[in-house]
Amino acid sequence: MADEVTIRTIEPGDKLSGLSLGLAEHQPLKTFLLRDAAKYHESNLAKTYGAFLSDSDTPKKAVGYVTLVCGEIATEAQLQAVETATFNYPHYPALKIARLAVNKNLQGGGLGRRLTRLAIGIAKDEICPRVGCRFVTLDAKKGSITFYEKQGFKLLDTTENMKRDHPVMFLDLNKH
Amino acid sequence: MSISSTAFGRVVLTGKDAEKFKSQVRYGRASAASRSAVTEGVKLAKQLSANGSVTFRLPKIRPAK
Numbered sequence: 001m002a003d004e005v006t007i008r009t010i011e012p013g014d015k016l017s018g019l020s021l022g023l024a025e026h027q028p029l030k031t032f033l034l035r036d037a038a039k040y041h042e043s044n045l046a047k048t049y050g051a052f053l054s055d056s057d058t059p060k061k062a063v064g065y066v067t068l069v070c071g072e073i074a075t076e077a078q079l080q081a082v083e084t085a086t087f088n089y090p091h092y093p094a095l096k097i098a099r100l101a102v103n104k105n106l107q108g109g110g111l112g113r114r115l116t117r118l119a120i121g122i123a124k125d126e127i128c129p130r131v132g133c134r135f136v137t138l139d140a141k142k143g144s145i146t147f148y149e150k151q152g153f154k155l156l157d158t159t160e161n162m163k164r165d166h167p168v169m170f171l172d173l174n175k176h
Numbered sequence: 177m178s179i180s181s182t183a184f185g186r187v188v189l190t191g192k193d194a195e196k197f198k199s200q201v202r203y204g205r206a207s208a209a210s211r212s213a214v215t216e217g218v219k220l221a222k223q224l225s226a227n228g229s230v231t232f233r234l235p236k237i238r239p240a241k
Binding site for chain 1: 178179181182183184185186187188189190191192193194196197198200201204205206207209210211212213214216217218219220221222224225228229230231232233234235
């Protein structure tokens with residue numbers, strides 16, 4: 001027996017409350033979806049893709065989501081030596097996974113993987129062909145680093161980064 | 177060296193962190209994991225673009241404790 005899940009952009013009327021994530025440290029993810037996601041979505045500040053059980057009652061109740069924003073990686077070390085084109089700016093365009101959460105009773109079933117890969121796919125298939133976008137980045141919870149590595153992200157391998165509560169991870173779209 | 181990054185902000189790298197990033201980009205190669213993620217991600221993005229949504233089946237939902 002399986003549950004049918006649909007991912008789409010959030011819409012007015014969606015039920016964005018009731019997400020159960022299991023850990024107190026995840027409360028900001030629940031609060032964001034409830035209070036800010038729709039406003040940010042409508043204002044083009046951040047776009048949120050919600051996951052909804054297909055057979056749930058109307059309004060549809062979110063069981064997971066991913067929120068995406070434009071970002072950049074700013075570094076004083078230019079990458080010119082590794083580029084075929086000279087790029088004289090130490091700012092590299094990126095898509096950032098700002099938020100990602102999955103209801104605790106669906107965790108481990110592949111929903112988080114699909115939400116993450118959808119974000120990568122949007123960057124690669126829709127943004128890259130039209131707008132410069134070199135990386136997908138995120139700030140990972142330490143307990144999620146292995147999960148994101150399985151999705152192809154690299155951990156910035158420095159002591160400073162590993163000391164952070166949310167280490168920076170990235171995926172280089174130009175390698176694909 | 178320093179790293180600054182917030183959920184809705186840019187990533188700023190300096191010093192050794194910037195150099196390490198440069199090195200990882202320079203010498204990094206696509207992994208099996210990243211190839212798989214990009215391939216499936218592009219399929220999902222195309223479905224979303226074509227249909228306005230992506231639908232799939234997951235293992236049966238477990239009762240929340």
